[in-house]
Amino acid sequence: MLNRKRRTALSAPKATHDYTPGEVVAAVEFVKRTRAELRTLRKVRVWKDKLHIIDVNKDYFEVRGLGYPDADVVPVLKQINTAFNPDTIHNPVDLDYKEFDTGRRHPWAEDRVM
């Protein structure tokens, strides 16, 4: 069934980045590489202290030292069109990680005028 089934473990990241507090620009620049080096993005997993940007093949990039409690996680998530709620993203949660989709695109002729 096309439903919440077991998820197999992910292998090693295709690339990693170590986030330095205050250096969000560098983290965003790293993430921009996903456009070229990963396939169609599928989802983001965000731990307290790291995050994975995962593509359709389940290949992924890892950003270390940046997790959902950090304010700087927001521009990184936005960079890849993550569907998350900025009001609750930093809230603690009784989960290993939070997971979000990243499938949003610009619709066709978004800026068309009648």
Add this chain to the structure above:
Amino acid sequence: MLNRKRRTALSAPKATHDYTPGEVVAAVEFVKRTRAELRTLRKVRVWKDKLHIIDVNKDYFEVRGLGYPDADVVPVLKQINTAFNPDTIHNPVDLDYKEFDTGRRHPWAEDRVM
């Protein structure tokens, strides 16, 4: 309000007929006169032992000796298009009389064929 309100008493009948058991044809013939001598028929009241055929002005004919228990009441009621249920018409009832409408007509072009 246009609703079940008080009914004023009726005055004397415009004509009467005394039913003789077995002589239903005579009763029907009498009733046929309503076509000409009464206005648009409105309703029929049927007692145990008599019936009134009442027009829109509340003028009426009376048939005496023929009531809802009698089998012969059926052709009389049918003669004036009374809306009654032949299965229950003869049933005793805890009422002074039973009252039925008589407004049915042939619809326009009833026998039209496409």
Add this chain to the structure above:
Amino acid sequence: MIQTNGTSTKAPSMNEATPKDPFNNNCYGTIVDSGYKLISLPVLDVTDFNERIIRGYEEGWGERDLPADLSVARSLIPAGTASLRDFSNIAPEIPEYIPENCTGCMDCVTECPDTAILGKVLSESEWSKKMQTIPEGDREMFSKQWSKTKKYYDAGKKKLGDGGMFNIIIDPSKCKGCAECVTVCDDDALKMIPKTDQVMIDSRKSHRYFKNIGPSDNKYINDNLLIDMMLKEETHIYTGGAGSCAGCGEGTALRMMCAATGSKYGDQWGLVAATGCNTVYTSTYPYNPYLVPWTNSLFENAPADAIGVRMRWDQMGWHDKPIWCIGGDGAMFDIGFQALSRLFASGMNVKVFVLDTQVYSNTGGQASTSTYTGQNTKMSVHGKAVGGKQERRKEIAQIAIMHPRTYVAQTTCAHVNHFYKSVLGALEFDGPALVVCYTTCQPEHGVADNMAGEQARLAVDSRAFPILIYDPRKGDKVKERLSLVGNPAVKDDWFVNPKTKEPVTFIDFARSEGRFAKHFDKDGNPSETLERAKQDRLENWHLLQELAGLR
């Protein structure tokens, strides 16, 4: 001398007495006289239209001799021209008023399809003065037509110190002799009498005096008593003179809808009509019974047309002017149903009024989706192989309830208070509203001319047509919003007729109408199709009970 309206010239105006109309019964205004409804438009000269074109038709030479000029070619009709139409000679009988029996219930005035029976109430002191203005020779004839009812006279005397004298009058130029008023009168205060010369003269004079003596005294009119609204001139938006059949249930429905709307908005509202009987009898050239703007585009697009008018009116800042969109079941259940649904989805402030005769009355009686199972119509002819319509009736009210935030009512003219509440509720609602009104079509239903009200009541009693009001503002559950109040025995399957002590089922309704006559064998047993129809109506009633939280 009979006093007339308007100024006297060599050629009397159509709105004045003429040799053909010596007491000026064919004239504008319903309870009091009025001038023409003038309008400032380059394309329509009201006075020319009424004096020349109406005259041509009233005098019988219009179709032959009127020039094909721009006025005629445009087919525009001024407001209320049906007022000038003379129907004096189409029926052999006319109602007579018996004041001593009258209770002032206003049923007759309300149920008349032709605005031909009118009521008025005056304080006794004012009345005495007015009677002095009546020519002496006619004073007794006229004054003895006034009634001292408990409702106006006794109660008025007690509350106001001055009793209300009440009068019912027939407009002999508009009455079609259907006897609906006599039928709905439970007080023996009306009966039908032949139109002798004297009867007609007295009737014409009485109607003229009635109009001359001015309006009702508003202090006797209780605004909470909705049925009294027709004592006020502003409710008479739908004049007599429309070309509907004698006793037409639709005429009453349109009059009452117009009255309720007029009671709140005067003539500051408009109508968009879908093609059907209603458009034919309200716009047979050159006669128009409406005193408000009216338009008709096509059979299928009235709701879309109304959306367009609404948008334009809103642009002009006329947000508070209501728009009614009216049509029959053919237009609204079938041909224009998509436009109707679109209107509901739009959330726009347009009110829809459906004249539900369960058949395409105007085009000769074809089945619509509103037609009952078993009904004998064109397109569902009753024959040996098939007994009338085999499909089930579509329930537009329930369908409308499932649209986004739409006010929905189902009602009949026989349930006067329910009817007025339905219409006024629709007007108060800040969005789209649907009022479905059961209306008898005498020739297609096969019932007598006087039976519109009685059959409508039986339709409700027999669950053929349950009445309801669904108001989206009344809570956040359907069961809080949907009221079945007004249906008899609302928690039971069937209502038991107190006059026979038998349950009133759809089969009993069917027995009373010619459209179902072929379903009964010579012993009066119903057909299998009719048993299915009865089951269908019961299931529909059960559904409503469930939605209303009663089942």
Add this chain to the structure above:
Amino acid sequence: MIQTNGTSTKAPSMNEATPKDPFNNNCYGTIVDSGYKLISLPVLDVTDFNERIIRGYEEGWGERDLPADLSVARSLIPAGTASLRDFSNIAPEIPEYIPENCTGCMDCVTECPDTAILGKVLSESEWSKKMQTIPEGDREMFSKQWSKTKKYYDAGKKKLGDGGMFNIIIDPSKCKGCAECVTVCDDDALKMIPKTDQVMIDSRKSHRYFKNIGPSDNKYINDNLLIDMMLKEETHIYTGGAGSCAGCGEGTALRMMCAATGSKYGDQWGLVAATGCNTVYTSTYPYNPYLVPWTNSLFENAPADAIGVRMRWDQMGWHDKPIWCIGGDGAMFDIGFQALSRLFASGMNVKVFVLDTQVYSNTGGQASTSTYTGQNTKMSVHGKAVGGKQERRKEIAQIAIMHPRTYVAQTTCAHVNHFYKSVLGALEFDGPALVVCYTTCQPEHGVADNMAGEQARLAVDSRAFPILIYDPRKGDKVKERLSLVGNPAVKDDWFVNPKTKEPVTFIDFARSEGRFAKHFDKDGNPSETLERAKQDRLENWHLLQELAGLR
């Protein structure tokens, strides 16, 4: 030598290997080869059409050089001609199968919009023999693509004494590279890889061998496990080669609907389609993916057209042959809604399938009444003054429920069992049925090509599109007939996402799609319109809960 289908002649048939199609991937039959679907009609010569007209288009000279003869002028298209269409070169990547991870769940086969990923199961003993028929040089390459799953191999060995070898194969001539199959695979058994020459040769050969070795062994197919139905050839009524966008949600919906119908009726049924995307991509001359009779009249009259076909079929005694009437939300909620309602009222045995993309996808993205509040479309453009559509969504399922005795389901392709049950339930029902299927339109919704299933699931989780089945046979109350089973947290307002522990509201759904992107400010706060849309969806969910007796 690669074995091909059909006889060898000087000019190879379009249904045989050619220099352009050396492994004959463009050919009739899905799991096994098949000849042309011939027909005995004087107006259509199938062989001539496929060999001459299809060849003209496939070789690129058709539009220029085909004579304007009767065949072309009639615009008739034989069944399944899309099978002969080559899409090998439209995507840069193709899925690769990783057998060791596969569980045989059939999600990939089921969700593919293009019939481009196929499954087969054979007993190990038969499989060993078949592998011997594969050319030696390719034997290892092909045989290692077979999987020993618990579902078929271990369970088969236990129950039948012989394990089922399971294979997933890509048809490289039909795959558009959307990656939907990779996305729905939760077992890492598929991934996208570049189309190198070697990848394409192996893929083409593998697809050819897959077809050559015969059908699945039915003893491994459990008829109660609906998702396994696509292991059977008769379910592949909708071939690859239709012109829909990569990842089109509609393609999957049509394939699955055809599969369920095919599983019961083979090719003994028909389709009446309303104009829309679906008619464009399934009848772009000369390509037709359907193996059953299909017709398209207009945008607005498909249900009426279907009524006509039904009547004729019934006259011919074909009472048991189903007819599906299909259309988008534009056709069914709006333009053809009246015909749809008429069909329901008729009680006739016609099934309706709605591809609900909440927008007129085909004509460039205009708002329909199915469009959500706030959605950015043509006709409801998001600008400074107005933020997208302001009206509320019309709920056609609830409206259909209020029609006389109509089976109604709302479902999505992501809810496979619910989908199949909805379609099979509609087919079993002895009257009109409506199945409304949520389908993603990637360009109009603003989501990636691989997201049809994920977004459909989110639409359900967020109450944007609750799934339901209403079966009039299930009792005499709506609450007994209406089932909301399949919606998460069916008694609660909102479902809580276990991956974030937060409620999933319409706003969360909106965040995931480009069509609502303009409703979020730069800090990600939703607009007031979107809050209204959320409230609207909650009220709609409450209504369904109430109707289902859960509130």
